[in-house]
Amino acid sequence: MENSNSVFWERYHKAPIVGIIRGQSFDAVLEIAQVYGEAGLTTLEITMNTEGAASMISALRSKFPSLNIGAGTVCDLEDHREALDAGAQFIVTPIIDELVIEHAVHENIPIFPGAYSPTEIYKAWSLGASAVKVFPATQLGVEFIKDILGPLDQIKLLPTGGISKFNIRSFFEAGAFGVGMGSSLIDKKMVEEGDFMSLKKHFGNIRAEIAGFCE
Template identity: 35%
Template sequence: MTGDTAASRPSLPPLTRDGRLVIVARAQRAEDYDRVIDVLVDAGVRSVEVTLTTPGTFDRLPELIERYRGAADIGVGTVTDIDQLQRAIDAGAPYVVTPVTSAGLVDHAVAAGLPIVPGGLTPTELFASWSRGAAAVKVFPAGQVSPGYAKDLRGPFPDIQVVPSGGVDLEGTRAWLAAGAVAVSVGGPLLGDAFVGGDLGALRERTRRFVAVCAGGSA
């Protein structure tokens, strides 16, 4: 990593960095976001990634960013091309996430000053994104490796910031953070059936357990 890259690297926004928990909100419809995100934020979540696989996400994005401003970062996930990335930039997204390793996406985001978290699994993929100025790198799918992978990566890449994603449950959250992950990205193990009419009270309790672990407590 060069000094120029380190100096130009956009950092994860403070709410996301300090909360250490990103919830991947993959809804069936964008109009379903509010009732679930309201519960997540009320239970202590400070960063939610709304995904472009949910129809209508871009239409709702400015409203969601404003609705939760100061309480939670609303990032954009599943970004896979420059047009999508630019739309996220134009909407004022605080960060973006992509499941792929793409020099073009990283370069475009860094040039715009937007924190980007690109996906990858191998050391080559992860370092390629990190060395170009990614705010952090997403180990995806994290279920294919153990939490110790975060520690292994810091051997050759001591400064790399790792966010595991894909199948991370409560115990995995604790283990990845203990191994040095800067944050965890959690979807189904926390959200369960919340987007298909599930019990929001149960969602609140699950969320509080994850938030407590990420805050350094027990759950």
């Protein structure tokens, strides 16, 4: 597991963006993953409240071995186990569920639990989070990340919500370990129109914004 984790983190650091896929069809997910990798992005999350999420995770693991494929919106141990059985390489939660975090840590699975306040963020980190998903970051903004990292500079933060091409660089400049991006990354209109070449270009443009923060 340690070796697989080292591969996971090597990929992650090449483009520290977690792309969040929610509510897409199976066929669309395959198309998204194809151009995602071609654009130089590496880490994709399928939310467990997407219909057929487990099947999608399994298929992506098989068809795109060069990508990190994980599960998001994992709210309890049942979700966690279903995700891991499908082959998820990392777990993301919108909330702090101590049992989920403890199991992921015990199983040596990277886990990004969601937290909002300084107390929640510190608690998630203390439980063994690989990084803490600051969620929702929409109203908190870049200054919140700076403020948290003042006294809690050892914690790795992954702001999610409200991140876009226009502000992503500022979050990294503030010290973010990475970001989670949903609709601002997986452009709904492009997907609905089947315009995956434009989506690939869109992915590449976002990655270019943080080129200096990629390894």
